Amino acid sequence: MQNTAGTGRAAHWHDTYSRGGDTRVSWFSADPAYSLEMIDAGGADPALPAVDVGAGASRLADALLARGFVDVTVLDVADDGLAHTRARLGADAARLRCVVSDVLDWAPDRRFGLWHDRAVFHFLTEPADRRRYRDLLAAALDPGAVVVVGTFAADGPESCSGLPTARYSAAALAAEFGAGFEVVAQRREEHRTPWDAVQPFTWLALRAR
Ligand SMILES: C[S@@+](CC[C@H](N)C(=O)[O-])C[C@H]1O[C@@H](n2cnc3c(N)ncnc32)[C@H](O)[C@@H]1O
Numbered sequence: 001m002q003n004t005a006g007t008g009r010a011a012h013w014h015d016t017y018s019r020g021g022d023t024r025v026s027w028f029s030a031d032p033a034y035s036l037e038m039i040d041a042g043g044a045d046p047a048l049p050a051v052d053v054g055a056g057a058s059r060l061a062d063a064l065l066a067r068g069f070v071d072v073t074v075l076d077v078a079d080d081g082l083a084h085t086r087a088r089l090g091a092d093a094a095r096l097r098c099v100v101s102d103v104l105d106w107a108p109d110r111r112f113g114l115w116h117d118r119a120v121f122h123f124l125t126e127p128a129d130r131r132r133y134r135d136l137l138a139a140a141l142d143p144g145a146v147v148v149v150g151t152f153a154a155d156g157p158e159s160c161s162g163l164p165t166a167r168y169s170a171a172a173l174a175a176e177f178g179a180g181f182e183v184v185a186q187r188r189e190e191h192r193t194p195w196d197a198v199q200p201f202t203w204l205a206l207r208a209r
Helices: 005-020 033-042 060-066 079-095 127-140 170-177
Strands: 050-053 072-076 096-100 112-118 141-152 181-192 198-208
Touching: 005 079, 033 060, 033 112, 033 141, 033 181, 033 198, 050 060, 060 072, 060 079, 072 079, 079 096, 112 127, 127 141, 127 170, 141 170, 141 181, 170 181, 170 198
Parallel strands: 050 072, 050 112, 072 096, 112 141
Antiparallel strands: 141 198, 181 198
């Protein structure tokens, strides 16, 4: 069934990128260091498919290609951020699979060894949406897959880009994913926005049991 919130989400994020471009947005990070630290902690295998959900214009795609990940999907509900990534990567963009979809509507055509989500899960404030996300994970992951998720921390912002957010301690975030996942690493980040505001994040690396 089509998730009816998806169209509204696409328009919202299109407007957000139209105003801020790729670098004047609160979540901009020139270096995906925390993502990579968590991916390393989880021991993600570059030979297995990897996906960054809600990838936007994140530099993580560049880093994964540079590290030899052979099958990298970047997914976003709005194409705007992905378009920045394609432009930045030039000819290397052909090595990425770009999917424009609400993650809650997505039917993956392969199983992933790495699932990465920075600052997307925390927008799922409805329990039914989080259930849908977890069902998708169950269908999309290889046994032993690594899930890296970064959300606003328990003392993080209550909203982002005009949308309410859920906030998580490491324990609360691990509980969201449940007993099917083992926590292999956790970390707190004090992300600095381009205008120097601090946004605390909770990071987890999980392994599917
Ligand atoms: C806060 S930004 C983070 C972007 C990127 N992960 C990063 O760290 O730079 C959230 C991104 O998720 C996308 N997004 C939000 N809700 C989504 C959903 N339900 N499905 C897919 N993408 C979504 C937005 O378009 C936006 O690019």
